[in-house]
């Protein structure tokens with residue numbers, strides 16, 4: 640799931656410590672935005688994200704099996720809530736990662752420079 644954390648960082652444009660929104664997709668840092676001036680730094684983590692996603696998906700069956708063995712009732716009860724939420728969580732991560740990656744494509748080619 641993509642998560643936003645709020646933290647104090649030094650902004651290159653403001654030249655001082657300001658509150659920043661830090662966006663993660665899973666465990667990967669994707670975007671840092673200064674809330675004072677709006678300056679955004681994005682990282683192209685598409686390749687890393689896919690590798691990370693593959694590991695997470697691969698480890699899922701084991702994790703689910705462990706939960707099932709530990710407490711079958713709770714596991715069954717958690718399914719209707721957790722299962723439909725997963726595709727949406729994944730989608731929100733993918734949107735964040737690809738949006739940041741696309742920005743890199745356009746800056747690299749230089750076609751969007753004013």
Ligand SMILES: [Zn+2]
Pocket residue numbers: 650651652653654657673674675676677678
């Ligand atoms: Zn700033």
